[in-house]
Amino acid sequence: MGETPKPNRTRTLRVGNLARVEGEGALYVRVKGRQVEEVRLEIFEPPRFFEAFLRGRSFTEVPDITARICGICPVAYQMSSCQALEAALGVQVEGPLKALRRLLYCGEWIESHTLHIYFLHLPDFLGYPDAVRLAQDQPQRVQEALALKKTGSELMTLLGGREIHPINVKVGGFYRVPRKAELLALRDRLERAREIAQRTVRFVGSLDFPDFAPDYTFVSLRQEGEYPILGGRLVSNRGLDIAVAEFEQYFHEEHVAHSNALHATLKGQPYLVGPLARYNLNHDQLPASVQAVAREAGLGSVCRNPFQSIVVRAVETLYACEEALHLIDAYEEPDPPSVPVTPRAGAGAGCSEAPRGILYHRYRMDEQGLIAEAKIVPPTSQNQKMIEEDLRQFVAANLELSRPELTLRCEQTIRNYDPCISCATHFLRLDIEHEP
């Protein structure tokens, strides 16, 4: 049933818990006539206080503890923690150890992106409640998705010990590094994963996307010579170009009443992080072969439609497969598995590209290496304001849609971001008010 907006009429739509996101939250939208009066993404995930209880812990414990912020992207937390602490300790991790970190992170990108593409996002486009129902009609597609995801998990398990909360990451490197033969044993599966990822790009590129392309401020890491994963400078499409250590001079977090997640802004304005931002700011860093597949799927060098983020994720999954193969071939076993670190007083910042966008960490520690202060800015809290802004614009432009259709599109708008509400904190419930 369609609803014709009437002037000065306030409409209400209510939906229960938002599904297929990581964590739980609620959305509240109030529309009066054609005017969207209020949009609030409410994050109810109970606070877990990591920044508080990290105080007094040894720096050596931090990567294991911060992994527990998120079961979906623990590697991102471990990498940003390690880099921030290494900056504070004056230690550089380079060569094969750095390559192994990138390889582990590729595993997380493959696993997490595939989960989002096939299990959380795709069912919306095809009209299914979940991937299990989709598997009844398209078993091969879902089995391939599971094989792709599993390859990411296997890479994480080999390098990290297990895929959720890996145990092998430490400040300075790893506890144990793999033998070249162990990595080569994964090669065949990665080749197959690359083929599935290519098919995925073509398939998701053929989906129908709503016409929607806001003028975003994109923020990502950038470093000449490689697509950003582990580090680089923080750049935007509006001229920002700063070192990671300058993050807090430009980005600020505010605390609003309706959410347990802090809202971050860049000079007071919302901005977007994640696959779309990385792609738009680093398209030239993708190998020509990956660029070609993206082009075939209808992506130019710039993509501003957030609904097409599913295509960009598929492109990044393909890139992660290619990069993993490249890193495995180039790998030379290092000795020892980590660089030595000695505790000292100091402070340092680190930032890496979690599947959902930049994840910033800063620590200050005392001369024994005990943490005095910790600051963690996850991607979802950075995107939170932008998600609200997308919803505001999308609802305003689509008021003629039927209630179920508009509701689904709003949920999809949120899922475009693959928001990890566990990271940001948690509970997504969608309430659209269109009161008469």
Added chain:
Amino acid sequence: MPRKQRKPTLAVWKFASCDGCQLSLLDCEDELLAVAGAVQIAHFLEASSTVMPGPYDLSLVEGSITTPHDALRIQAIRKNSRFLVTIGACATAGGIQALRNFADVEEFTRIVYARPEYIQTLKHSTPISAHVPVDFELRGCPISKGQLLEVISAFLHRRKPNIPQHSVCLECKARGTVCVMVAQGIPCLGPVTQAGCGAICPAYQRGCYGCFGPQENPNTVALSAWWTQLGVDEAAQQRAFRTYNAGARAFSKEAERHG
């Protein structure tokens, strides 16, 4: 035509947690479709927008209770569930967020949030069993996929899950890993920690850090004496017992002896 037998219903619930334990179910790539074929997934928000009303045959609960609202929510879930199984260290022992139990939560709130008055939280993070009867507790931070499949299968067949309660040491022996504490003097919680992970850490050249919580009847005092000989100071010993299973009784009691 004979009536088709109803499939048992499975519900997955989340409280304060990282989502990792419910992700373990989706990480069962080889078995996921088989599990989904054997049960009716009635409520699993992370994976499906299908939401069926209860009662549910088996509820898997992730996360700990940290807000007044969640303390009420778990009661409703219990009433609506034939069997209720907790998955992971948060649901079973209060999780990493139970570190607040040994501190001033108001101070924690001030450290993290600019506007502490917006935050509603309980002083303690408690396991599900502190609020409602629990049929089985599956340990781990995160849980092991194999154990999760065993628990689901056991409840579907109305039998007791076969989950060993011995220490990680036995898994190290089974895996053929040389003891890192004996051979290399690396402090390890393996002797007092319940098996289940497959003894990964020692196989990766580091000590166990206790993510599966205390084994049955652990001798933590003897282990601490050993750690002291290895040169681990009191504060570090306290931190070791106060991490992912800080709320588990055997670990919280041992932590009190140090620091």
